[in-house]
Amino acid sequence: MRLWSLHPSMLDRAALVACWREGLLAQKVLADETRGYRHHPQLRRFRAHAAPMDATGAYLGALRAEATERGYRFDPSRIRRPAAVSDVAPIPVTSGQLAHELEHLRAKVRARAPEHEPHLPPPGAAPAAHPLLRAVPGTVEPWEAA
Template identity: 60%
Template sequence: MRLWSLHPSQLDRAALVACWREALLAQAVLAGRTRGYQRHPQLERFRAQPDPLAAVGAYLTGVGEKADARGYRFDRSRILSPARPAARIAVTDGQLAREWEHLGAKLAVRSPADAERWRRSEPRPHPLFRVVPGEVASWERAGTIAD
């Protein structure tokens, strides 16, 4: 499961589609609708919020908005709690940098055109997140391009 902290506009088609699918899975876990992935580390930052479903709903909304802008048809009615939470979630600059490197490695393998666009830009956070100084998050498990 990869719930990118990066802005959805920075994801290529494959990453955006996978992010939507995996965020829906995260929502199902947080809503108690599935028994799998209960201990997945990527869910820690959502579970730490006062309303985890609102947080993942806001995350899905951000991904859905970018999908709409690209002309994709993600079923936004699947978002259980689309309202924005009161506060944005902190993400460290170290985590954002790690994900940026991870995305770049993936793009180099599967999409040279997107990799070139990646090289000319800087990481930005998903609208749900605010950047704070710090190291890579404790829940991060990315280690290979297959992650």
């Protein structure tokens, strides 16, 4: 499961679609409707939120907005608790995590969609966070898989 911390505009088609599917799965896990992925480390930040389902809805809403802008059709009825990002408390994410994810995405893009690489910030630049997330100073998050 990869719930990207990066702004959805940076994701290539494959990453955006996969993140949508995995966000829907996260929503199901947080609603306690599946046994799989219950202990997935990336869900910690949503579980720690005061309103996990609202946070997940806002996260998915931002993904859907990016998909719509690109001409994709992500079904809004799949979002159980639609919420505007502005109505949900932000989730902190470290600058180190964002940098780590950007390089991870860059490697994936080079392999599967090199034409997308110019859409990524240059190496060393500070990447933008997903609209629900707020960048704070720090290293890679402890929940990140090595």
